[in-house]
Amino acid sequence: MFGDALANLLAFSGRNVTREYYINDAGAQVDVLARSAFLRYREALGESIGEIPEGLYPGDYLKPAGAALAKAHGASLRDKPEAEWLPLVRAFAIEAMMEMIRGDLAAMNIRHEVFFSERSLTQGAAGEDHVRAVIEDLRARGIVYVGHLAPPKGQLPDDWEDREQTLFRSTDFGDDVDRPLIKSDGGYTYFASDIAYHKSKVDRGFDDMIDVWGADHGGYVKRMQAAVKAVSNGRASLDVKLCQLVKLMRNGEPVTMSKRAGTFVTLRDVVEEVGVDAVRFMMLFRKNDATLEFDLAKVIEQSRENPVFYVQYAHARCKSVIRQAKAAFPDLDVSAAALSGADLALLTDEGEAGLAKLIAQFPRQIDAAAAAHEPHRVAFYLHDLASALHSHWNRGKDQPHLRFVNEERRDLTTARVAMVASLTRVFASGLGVLGVSAPDEMR
């Protein structure tokens, strides 16, 4: 959600943005996934599989994939050796997972232009190995070498053994130690693939890259930035936005996520409970690097108090004013072109001046938020703007001459409607950046 809003923000401020989703479909984890799916496949064929063995994924989410496999292949895979079914089941399981992920993303209003497969780096259409190519390129430039790594200070891992390995000279680019590229089993490290992936981005012409990671990967930032420098000869930049892990609470108690115990809660569950607008606004109404405490009970019970409604209500009020103005002056032209001729000098009240000032800040707020890569600023700006509008609106209760629609004064109403039309656009645009809907009315 953070990345989606940031991309919206950058696009809205005039930058050329491409949103990519990096699919981790390589490495040992997908083989585990495939074996787990194969187990569900046997289950779907009627076998009793008992407890899911240690080392495989126990989640129920693979059951549909297993059933689909059974439907597509019958019992034909069951007795074959693993080497034969693994590639097939793996591809099938990856597709099933991606289907699920796409569904989750859609439910949260998150869109991507590109889904980039990690597997394609080593197994491209023409069979080329981009990871190998990058390593060789860097080796030729002396940035990759074979050497030894000192063990970490403090606690020594019990299985530590000194060995010679292929290393990336990330210390030349600001990292603390050099980083290995090839595992002891000869496979590439995750980092090696990541270098190739970012190289691919650079080659495709992306000079300003932004990665969005979970905070548990914080130790990874320096080496990735080092790699981007190396791979682009310092031309490209990489900003890594770390989103803190959500600490899920229920009635003040931390919720332990256990799939077996049925206490596993996904963001999608929350979205389905309280609505995508409320969740998105809540997630974006804070800095990305601050830990988010997410009390499930409170979120659901107090969803009425979510600040998103405050802002959406402000937008709805603006729409209401325009409807009322049309009712009072049926022939009033509320198009942007017509309203641009309104006499804004008639807006002399301090509340109106305050609103006008805030409206005028919108472009600068957008620019500042975009430059800092901080979409939450937009959310806070909108909240301030909504506050100013609600406040001014209520002054019309005691002072009827301040109401937006004045049936005696067509010129004044026109000027006020012009301002409200701008407000409407700002609310709609700002909420659009956050990926939150801007309803015409709330009842």
Place this chain on the structure above:
RNA sequence: GAUCCCAUAGCUCAGCUGGAUAGAGCAACUGCCUUCUAAGCAGUAGGUCACAGGUUCGAAUCCUGUUGGGAUCGCCA
């Protein structure tokens, strides 16, 4: 042992890249619906900006150190 992030009101968080009496929401208390939507407004109360130094005309903001919390630390993903 090392690196990264965080510490602001009882709670959840802002603080526009160094400016004047540090702000909002929730919780508490007091008012406002025959009038454009009360999902709203006005007000009261609540803070030694973790602590100690430093830079500066000026620091919640920048630097150093300390404490407390979180994350990470060859080949995991």
